[in-house]
Amino acid sequence: MQLLSFSKGNAKLSKRLIFSLPAGYTCRQAGVCKTFANRITGKIIDRPDLLSSINPEYRCFAAMAETRPAVRDSRWSNWCALKNAMYTGHDPVASMSLLIKLSLASAPKLDLVRIHESGDFWCPQYFLAWLQVARSFPSMKFYAYSKELQLWLDYYDEIPDNFYLTASAGGKLDHLIEPNKDKFKRIAYVVYTEQEAADCGLSIDHDDSHCFGDKPFALLLHGVQRKGTDASKALSQRKKAGTWTGYK
Secondary structure (H helix, E strand, C coil): CCCCCEEECCCCCCCCEEEEECCCCCCCCCCCCCCEEEECCCCCCEEECCCCCCCCCCHHHHHHCCCHHHHHHHHHHHHHHHHHHHHHHHCCCHHHHHHHHHHHHHCCCCCCEEECCCCCCCCCHHHHHHHHHHHHHCCCEEEEEEECCHHHHHHHHCCCCEEEEEEEEECCCHHCCHHHEEECCCCEEEEHHHHHHHHHCCCCCCCCCCHHHCEEEECCCCCCCCCCCHHHHHHHHHHHHHHCCCCC
C-alpha cells in the first residue's frame, strides 16, 4: 500500500503535520481563488469564479508552490493514493480512513494536524474518512480551512470535538455563511491590507491560532498575484511601503 506523505511544517507553521492535495483540482467550491498548476509542466492556470463570492479576486497561495516539481508530485501522489483506496476498497470511507491512519502512524509523532495546506474535501466519503481518523486519534487536534460548507452542514452532528473547521470565504457557497453563523463561528476572510482588516473589525492570523477560536478573522493577502489585478496592485503598494508581503 502506498502511504500518504505529510510535511512537518512550512514557512508559516511549525510543530505540526501538514497534509496537502493538488490545489484547484480538489477544490470543488473554490471561487475567487481558483487556481491550478498543470500536473506535468507546473504552469499556473487562473480560473476565478466571481459570480457568487463576497470576496475580491486573488490567486490561490498554495497553488503557486506547485510550480516546484517535488511539491506537485507529492500532492498528486497523495490524491492518487486516496482515489485508489476509495475505488478499490469495499467501503470507500473505511478504506480511505485506514490509509490515512496507517500513514499517520508512520509520520513524525506530532499532536497537531493541518488538513490541506493545499486542496479541500473533494467528496463526502473523503470528508467522512477524516472524521473517522479524528475519532481514532482523540489526543490529536485536526483542523482545516474549507469552502465545502454544505458538507460541513450535512455532517455537522458527526464532527468530533478534536476536529476544527474554519469556513473559508471566497467560494461558491458563501451564501451559506450568513444564515449559519451559529455553526460557522470561525470564518476566514482574505484581505488586501491591514487597514481593511481593522475596518472590518477582524484580527489577522499569521500562525493558524485563530483556527481554534470562535470568531471570524482575516488572512492577509500574500504570494505571487496575477499581473494587473487589484490583488497584485495591493501587494506592490505594500512592498513600496515596506510592510509585510509574505512568509519567508
